[in-house]
Amino acid sequence: xxxxxxxxxxxxxxxxxxxxxxxxxxxxxxxxxxxxxxxxxxxxxxxxxxxxxxxxxxxxxxxxxxxxxxxxxxxxxxxxxxxxxxxxxxxxxxxxxxxxxxxxxxxxxxxxxxxxxxxxxxxxxxxxxxxxxxxxxxxxxxxxxxxxxxxxxxxxxxxxxxxxxxxxxxxxxxxxxxxxxxxxxxxxxxxxxxxxxxxxxxxxxxxxxxxxxxxxxxxxxxxxxxxxxxxxxxxxxxxxxxxxxxxxxxxxxxxxxxxxxxxxxxxxxxxxxxxxxxxxxxxxxxxxxxxxxxxxxxxxxxxxxxxxxxxxxxxxxxxxxxxxxxxxxxxxxxx
Amino acid sequence: xxxxxxxxxxxxxxxxxxxxxxxxxxxxxxxxxxxxxxxxxxxxxxxxxxxxxxxxxxxxxxxxxxxxxxxxxxxxxxxxxxxxxxxxxxxxxxxxxxxxxxxxxxxxxxxxxxxxxxxxxxxxxxxxxxxxxxxxxxxxxxxxxxxxxxxxxxxxxxxxxxxxxxxxxxxxxxxxxxxx
Numbered sequence: 001x002x003x004x005x006x007x008x009x010x011x012x013x014x015x016x017x018x019x020x021x022x023x024x025x026x027x028x029x030x031x032x033x034x035x036x037x038x039x040x041x042x043x044x045x046x047x048x049x050x051x052x053x054x055x056x057x058x059x060x061x062x063x064x065x066x067x068x069x070x071x072x073x074x075x076x077x078x079x080x081x082x083x084x085x086x087x088x089x090x091x092x093x094x095x096x097x098x099x100x101x102x103x104x105x106x107x108x109x110x111x112x113x114x115x116x117x118x119x120x121x122x123x124x125x126x127x128x129x130x131x132x133x134x135x136x137x138x139x140x141x142x143x144x145x146x147x148x149x150x151x152x153x154x155x156x157x158x159x160x161x162x163x164x165x166x167x168x169x170x171x172x173x174x175x176x177x178x179x180x181x182x183x184x185x186x187x188x189x190x191x192x193x194x195x196x197x198x199x200x201x202x203x204x205x206x207x208x209x210x211x212x213x214x215x216x217x218x219x220x221x222x223x224x225x226x227x228x229x230x231x232x233x234x235x236x237x238x239x240x241x242x243x244x245x246x247x248x249x250x251x252x253x254x255x256x257x258x259x260x261x262x263x264x265x266x267x268x269x270x271x272x273x274x275x276x277x278x279x280x281x282x283x284x285x286x287x288x289x290x291x292x293x294x295x296x297x298x299x300x301x302x303x304x305x306x307x308x309x310x311x312x313x314x315x316x317x318x319x320x321x322x323x324x325x326x327x328x329x330x331x332x333x334x335x
Numbered sequence: 336x337x338x339x340x341x342x343x344x345x346x347x348x349x350x351x352x353x354x355x356x357x358x359x360x361x362x363x364x365x366x367x368x369x370x371x372x373x374x375x376x377x378x379x380x381x382x383x384x385x386x387x388x389x390x391x392x393x394x395x396x397x398x399x400x401x402x403x404x405x406x407x408x409x410x411x412x413x414x415x416x417x418x419x420x421x422x423x424x425x426x427x428x429x430x431x432x433x434x435x436x437x438x439x440x441x442x443x444x445x446x447x448x449x450x451x452x453x454x455x456x457x458x459x460x461x462x463x464x465x466x467x468x469x470x471x472x473x474x475x476x477x478x479x480x481x482x483x484x485x486x487x488x489x490x491x492x493x494x495x496x497x498x499x500x501x502x503x504x505x506x507x508x509x510x511x512x513x514x515x
Contacts, residue, residue, distance in 0.1 A: 091459050091486055092486075124455050125454070128455070141353070141355055142355040146415055148400060148456050149400075149401060149402050154401065155353075156354060156355055181415075182413065184362065184368065185359075187364070189357065
């Protein structure tokens with residue numbers, strides 16, 4: 001005999017709560033266990049750490065420093081995303097791999113963007129470390145509350161608005177995530193997550209920060225920025241998928257976002273740097289490689305970097321040999 | 336640096352620099368967390384007593400948060416606003432299990448406390464000093480305190496000392512739990 005619906009609902013709710021509690025406890029205990037292991041072991045060394053990130057041979061280059069931290073060179077400008085250089089984030093999550101560059105070797109960074117307020121994206125200790133290198137930090141609307149006073153300027157940029165300095169333009173674009181830092185502040189931190197688009201000298205770079213898959217967001221961005229040269233897209237955390245899906249793309253969704261954006265190249269970020277999920281080390285990369293095979297995307301379209309690796313995406317065009325001026329022209333140009 | 340905020344992507348004119356004040360307000364979740372007590376042990380007059388302490392912040396001034404924003408908070412103060420450097424007026428309802436009836440066991444401790452950041456703007460490690468007034472079993476006294484906090488101020492240890500002799504709770508060690 002079936003129970004009346006009024007009785008079934010509480011049972012369902014209890015079952016759902018039990019499931020959620022069990023799942024979250026299992027996830028939390030797994031993450032805690034891995035972080036405990038990381039706590040007693042030093043971060044893995046990066047084999048070849050770059051000491052001269054300024055590439056004279058590049059118009060557009062990307063250095064993956066780890067997690068969502070990248071250094072983007074666009075001609076003579078440097079842009080950094082979500083700088084995290086500390087040994088842990090949120091005091092509890094330990095770094096698995098050392099940062100891809102020593103902060104001392106960073107160039108002067110023209111603009112630094114923060115995608116949202118989580119500890120693995122807005123790291124105050126990291127901002128302390130790189131403070132002398134930074135000129136301008138941009139945060140999503142409402143984000144100033146969690147950026148204390150530094151020597152550099154910090155400004156908020158609302159959705160679809162831009163910050164501009166000379167020819168360098170940085171625009172906040174929509175993503176699907178959450179904006180809180182501590183939990184309870186989710187009630188009022190409702191606008192503090194964003195993606196960013198950098199434009200300079202005809203080149204365009206997309207930075208997705210952390211995002212779930214919402215096709216409309218990527219398509220709207222593509223409509224406004226139809227010539228994206230490179231999309232820096234997160235591919236993890238993947239598991240537990242039911243929980244992560246609301247706020248994070250997995251590799252399959254990240255590739256779809258890349259195609260929605262119509263970008264020329266995708267560089268995956270936000271994996272294998274900190275323990276923040278049930279993912280095994282290397283899992284996100286492995287899944288991404290499978291998706292690339294499925295979608296027929298080669299290593300020229302989805303360029304997977306190692307932490308500390310720098311990739312030149314647009315090289316400086318070779319200088320064409322200058323022909324000696326004709327005698328007639330010389331005569332004409334004379335006084 | 337000649338920088339400006341402009342409408343994107345078509346209008347490249349006008350400039351603005353906005354700082355958005357957070358719409359902080361007491362929520363049900365926040366109120367619920369304020370009921371979580373901090374356990375403590377009070378020692379004095381040859382005895383030790385268990386106790387519980389709660390925290391209310393009628394007013395806080397933060398010098399640690401971004402200078403473009405209001406430094407004032409009423410009741411609800413984000414961990415960074417508090418731990419990055421602030422001074423707060425506080426009221427602590429407190430229960431100390433001394434001998435006597437309920438009026439002897441319960442007290443309301445008013446005081447002033449200043450927080451100072453030590454690591455990562457106070458989010459990783461911060462400290463506090465303060466003073467308050469306590470009245471236990473009819474013995475009123477000024478009290479002085481110091482504290483050390485980790486994990487955005489979520490966990491900490493506070494030591495409160497009332498210097499007058501024969502205080503039934505002359506020294507109190509509190510394991511401070513505080514979430515916002």
